[in-house]
Amino acid sequence: MATTMPVVTTTVPAVTYPPQAVTTSMTTTRTVETTALSSVKTALPAVTTTRPASTTKIPAFTDAIPAVTTTLLDMTTTDKEFATSVMIRSKRLGNLNQDTSTTRKTASCVRVGTNYSDWFTLLSGVRQGCVLAPTLFNIAIDHVMSRTVGRGMCGVTYGQHTFTDMDYADDVALLAELFDALVSTLEIFSAESQNLGLEVSWLKTKVQSLSDFLDQPTCPPINGESVEVVSCFTYLGSVITQDCKSDQDVKRRLGIASAAFASLSRVWRCKHLSRTAKLKVYNTLVLSVLLYGAESWTLTKSLKQKLDSFDSQCLRSIEGIRWQDHVTNEVVRHTTNQIPVSQKITKYQLNLLGHISRATPTQEVIKLITSVPDSTWRRPRGRPRSRWEDQVFNVLDTTGVSRSDWRTLAENRTSWRDMSTAAMHLP
Secondary structure: OOOOOOOOOEEEEOOOOOOOOOOOOOOOOOOHHHHOOOOOOOOOOOOOOOOOOOOOOOOOOOOOOHHHHOOOOOOOOOOOHHHHHEEEEEOOOOOOOOOOOOOOEEEEEEOOOHHHHHHEOOOOOOOOOOOOOHHHHHHHHHHHHHHHHHHOOOOOEEEEEEEOOOOOOEEEEEEOOOOHHHHHHHHHHHHHHHOOOEEEEHOOOOOEEOOOOOOOOOOOOOOOOEEEEOOOOEEEEEEEEEEOOOOHHHHHHHHHOOOHHHHHHHHOOOOOOOOHHHHHHHHHHHHHHHHHOOEEEOOOOOHHHHHHHHHHHHHHHHHOOOOOHOOOOOHHHHHHOOOOOHHHHHHHHHHHHHHHHOOOOHHHHHHHHHOOOOOOOOOOOOOOOOHHHHHHHHHHHHOOOOOHHHHHHOHHHHHHHHHHHHHHHOO
């Protein structure tokens, strides 16, 4: 893809209902109707929810479209003190009619401690824990996105395909090659959302230019609201940087895992726990934190050394081995039967590749890995950057899997899993 403009991605999060909506669940982004709480003297903060983290990410198959490597910005917060003291209670006044609104003949009240508000009738929304809630919201957000993409001029082109957006629940990432097109698309998105009673949280909306050789753009006010331009942000535990590298994310994971290991110091010093029990705790509570999102990392030799060094230090601490004991890392790993972290990441990456290859041909990720860059596109001057695709296929070459036959092997889950496990034990 030949272009002189930076690829810009923006996150449009927190599509929330306006304040006049009635909250029927304690874990929702809707705000409580103030008129229904006249009998409650305690001021209620906004109630939000923490969504489950998504573990599937699209790796950087090519540096021609770095926007595809961007995950979304987590926009939800949770007031834990409020969540433990406030509960939205609902009672049914009749049987649910499946052919009409799920809120008909429903009333609710708000409890703060031992105080209850008056019961009020629900005019919108669904009951707490209703299985229809995600389906109904997906229908609404899909309608908004189809209208936005149809009217706007967003999207990045790679090969013969154009990628316009990446969605996760109420978070939407709009992709564009021209900044003016991005701004106009945001305005269209806001207008289409308001037609369904939804509002965009501009305070939580971020704009990021995925280009490390061009200056950051200055975002003009959108609908009278300012939007922050950032060079990096953290979403669902993963750091997305302007240069699309994995260094910052790996360093952050090392810091979080180090804190998790230190918090379990009493476990490591306990004389009543066996080595097997301690290693199970280590793999479950420390390595799982360290390797979150590792399947999408593009690792350099330096990053691999940092990860393996942290792992070795943790194993020495668990075994009670001090530096003056002169015990090599090979002996420590043989004693604990632990595989280096960098080799575990290799298995995770192969598992992700196999999972992607088994996706349906109409999915965006299949279009991405099967597309070929435009013939006029050229890499920037200098040494080419190591790509995720290069690392994975180098491992396949080492295992003897042909690059022309790997998709056939990936169709067989058992064979692919065995191959991934064998690749993990390669030096």
